[in-house]
Amino acid sequence: MKNLCLKFIKKGSISALLPAILLLIPVIGCDKFEYSPYQTTTTSGSMPVNLNNINIQKIKLTEPNADDTVTVIYSGDSQRFYDRLEDLVTKVNTLKNVDFFILCGDIADFGILQEYLWIYDKLDKLNIPYLCVIGNHDLAANNGEIFTKIFGEKNYSFNYKGYKFLFHDTNGREYNFNGNAPNMWWLADQLIDSIPNWFVGVSHVPPYDLDFDKNLEYPYKKLFASEPNFLISLHGHLHGTSDSFYYGDHVRYMTSNSVQKEEVVMLQFINGQIIKNLIPY
Amino acid sequence: MHKLIYIFIFLLNFTNVFSQKKLNDIFPKSAITVQYAGSTGFITLGYSIVTRNDKFEITLLYGKTPRSFGGVNRSLNIKGAYNPFHLIIKNNCLSDPIQLGIFMSQNFGENLGLNWSNKYPNGYYWWNRSLRTHFFVSSQISYLLTKKRFDKISG
Numbered sequence: 434m435k436n437l438c439l440k441f442i443k444k445g446s447i448s449a450l451l452p453a454i455l456l457l458i459p460v461i462g463c464d465k466f467e468y469s470p471y472q473t474t475t476t477s478g479s480m481p482v483n484l485n486n487i488n489i490q491k492i493k494l495t496e497p498n499a500d501d502t503v504t505v506i507y508s509g510d511s512q513r514f515y516d517r518l519e520d521l522v523t524k525v526n527t528l529k530n531v532d533f534f535i536l537c538g539d540i541a542d543f544g545i546l547q548e549y550l551w552i553y554d555k556l557d558k559l560n561i562p563y564l565c566v567i568g569n570h571d572l573a574a575n576n577g578e579i580f581t582k583i584f585g586e587k588n589y590s591f592n593y594k595g596y597k598f599l600f601h602d603t604n605g606r607e608y609n610f611n612g613n614a615p616n617m618w619w620l621a622d623q624l625i626d627s628i629p630n631w632f633v634g635v636s637h638v639p640p641y642d643l644d645f646d647k648n649l650e651y652p653y654k655k656l657f658a659s660e661p662n663f664l665i666s667l668h669g670h671l672h673g674t675s676d677s678f679y680y681g682d683h684v685r686y687m688t689s690n691s692v693q694k695e696e697v698v699m700l701q702f703i704n705g706q707i708i709k710n711l712i713p714y
Numbered sequence: 715m716h717k718l719i720y721i722f723i724f725l726l727n728f729t730n731v732f733s734q735k736k737l738n739d740i741f742p743k744s745a746i747t748v749q750y751a752g753s754t755g756f757i758t759l760g761y762s763i764v765t766r767n768d769k770f771e772i773t774l775l776y777g778k779t780p781r782s783f784g785g786v787n788r789s790l791n792i793k794g795a796y797n798p799f800h801l802i803i804k805n806n807c808l809s810d811p812i813q814l815g816i817f818m819s820q821n822f823g824e825n826l827g828l829n830w831s832n833k834y835p836n837g838y839y840w841w842n843r844s845l846r847t848h849f850f851v852s853s854q855i856s857y858l859l860t861k862k863r864f865d866k867i868s869g
Contacts (some may be wrong), residue, residue: 435835466750466752467751467752467753468753468756468780468783468785469753469754469755469777469779469783469789469821470753470781470821470846471779471784471787471821471823471825471826472779472784472787473783473784473785474782474784476751476783505839533807543841543843567747573839573843574825574826574843575784575825576825578784579784606833607833609715609831609833610833641725644800660812681811
């Protein structure tokens with residue numbers, strides 16, 4: 434190797450390399466180039482960040498002028514269903530009086546950056562704000578670093594028209610069931626809030642699934658049931674719709690189709706009552 | 715891990731079938747390769763063997779992605795390339811405006827194990843997270859250093 438390098442220098446090839454290096458300079462750092470499929474930042478450094486917070490601000494801006502009904506379109510896993518997501522976005526844009534759109538985890542399939550950028554391209558065409566919660570696939574590469582860069586915290590909440598929405602991480606298996614997902618302290622803290630009239634949970638893995646931390650299933654459902662105004666817990670993960678009072682208490686547990694199923698859930702929250710409609714696309 | 719062993723066995727067989735002499739006959743030229751980006755790292759260095767007519771080359775590459783792009787990722791790659799045509803720029807300088815091929819990339823990094831952790835049941839995630847196969851199109855400039863050797867810059 435050393436000899437080769439010496440030959441390289443002796444023959445004056447470094448000066449011959451200059452045109453090639455000059456050709457490369459304008460494109461170095463351009464997003465057309467990928468250094469690694471696992472990189473967590475685009476090559477140019479410019480990428481969407483903190484989208485959940487930005488969208489919460491947009492939702493709140495509409496609050497003073499809106500009626501007291503909250504209308505939400507809620508879908509499960511988008512993963513690699515790019516074409517169907519495009520159809521879903523087109524459909525949602527035709528619907529009137531929808532406050533926001535929820536994508537309930539597994540935004541990406543492999544959890545790598547390029548998938549998020551493709552999904553972002555589709556979601557960005559929505560006329561209404563959208564919020565995403567973290568799924569197990571979003572944690573499969575880089576421990577969710579890309580999700581948190583683009584969308585923000587794994588656990589977050591906001592109040593809107595008397596409802597408090599609690600978006601949280603329930604992907605227990607990804608943390609080897611270490612007792613921290615879901616974060617029970619964070620959830621309990623969120624429920625000590627006198628401003629909202631009702632509470633709505635949003636997370637990826639439903640508590641009765643094998644990927645939920647079994648040691649936390651009972652405290653989780655008990656915590657929700659302990660709050661009389663906790664209405665519903667929304668989930669994805671199962672790629673199909675289900676809707677029941679699973680634990681026999683007042684809390685409703687619902688899952689939504691994944692994006693490729695071409696049918697999405699619309700929920701209208703009216704004075705603590707929920708009207709559910711399935712919308713094909 | 716099993717896949718790595720299969721690749722290793724494949725490479726052993728490859729070298730058995732194509733003995734050193736045969737390999738030298740088919741790929742008489744060699745080159746040092748420097749590559750920018752292309753999913754193997756920020757900068758990737760490699761050693762290539764090249765056919766007499768410069769149409770085909772096989773390269774073993776090692777690349778590194780800096781921490782600022784998300785952890786330190788390293789990759790070991792084996793790459794087969796086809797150069798459909800050349801443009802001769804100078805006596806000692808050759809350009810391949812279009813280069814086509816395939817490469818396999820084994821990635822190593824802070825969050826990239828060879829296997830999925832035991833916390834997952836068998837087959838929970840169906841893909842191998844660190845071994846990837848890529849098809850590529852690239853451009854290349856080669857400089858003749860000795861009569862046998864062209865050195866490559868790819869992008």
